[in-house]
Ligand code: DCP
């Protein structure tokens with residue numbers, strides 16, 4: 001299934017799920033293999049709980065759910081009896097708190113966050129002071145400078161305004177461009193973490209959109225819509241490119257994260273599907289494709305992809321393309337009933 005259980009409003013065990021999710025997130029914040037295993041195991045339990053039709057009333061009922069062992073069943077009973085789960089406080093250790101703050105810096109992952117913690121940093125001020133002699137990259141420096149802006153979501157209306165400033169500028173550079181806003185905005189969410197813009201161009205006149213991102217960026221910097229670059233595409237001539245940066249509506253507005261993605265015209269359906277998300281929906285539709293012997297990514301739906309068994313990232317055989325031009329076609333071949341973007345949520 002591509003829906004992942006009952007919606008929040010109707011899930012009778014929602015309070016239990018939320019506590020276990022909190023605990024799972026704390027384990028996710030920790031680097032050990034053991035913690036990774038726990039995240040995996042809580043993830044399965046939570047999924048099973050979501051599809052459990054009745055309110056759990058007893059230890060034995062909890063134990064009867066697939067993936068729920070003795071320890072988890074005891075946690076469920078604690079939540080039922082007290083409304084709390086003491087283990088959450090216990091797992092929320094100083095290293096988790098500090099590394100959580102550090103990972104809010106754009107360009108800082110778990111590895112860097114724990115290195116900084118090991119160097120003695122505990123707060124953002126410590127990082128700014130380079131406590132313990134830590135190294136901060138120019139991108140991370142931008143992430144620190146605009147920490148609060150980057151970590152707050154924007155109202156949908158602001159994403160809409162910025163998109164409507166950018167689209168005509170792109171079309172002025174090339175009126176044949178296809179420019180579409182993706183991600184949470186396309187799914188109709190009321191607030192967006194960033195702005196995701198997909199760009200491509202039909203090829204029937206023999207021209208392409210190669211290099212358009214750079215021309216567009218020059219224009220957006222000139223107009224002070226884009227304010228900082230976080231990462232630029234590598235190759236000027238590539239039809240497939242990713243740009244990440246910061247933008248703002250006007251000089252008094254917060255900075256917002258923005259991503260530009262370009263794809264070859266023939267991949268537009270697969271790219272629309274991928275960049276609309278959400279990520280959980282993508283995972284389930286990709287698993288469905290895999291179960292049918294296909295492989296799905298932002299470029300298309302492929303058959304006959306052969307991977308190296310000892311390193312699944314390596315393709316031994318790239319396979320042949322089955323569909324990529326429209327979302328509808330990909331849904332149809334996978335036997336998944338059409339879902340509007342706003343329905344594609346966990
Ligand atoms: N995506 C994915 N897996 C990832 C990251 C992204 O499948 N690990 C896809 C699905 C996302 C889309 O790309 O919907 C855009 O990525 P964002 O990180 O911008 O996520 P959203 O736009 O969905 O949410 P937000 O409002 O937080 O930006």
Ligand code: MG
Pocket residue numbers: 182183184192193194195196
């Ligand atoms: Mg987004």
Ligand code: MN
Pocket residue numbers: 183194195196259
């Ligand atoms: Mn994004």
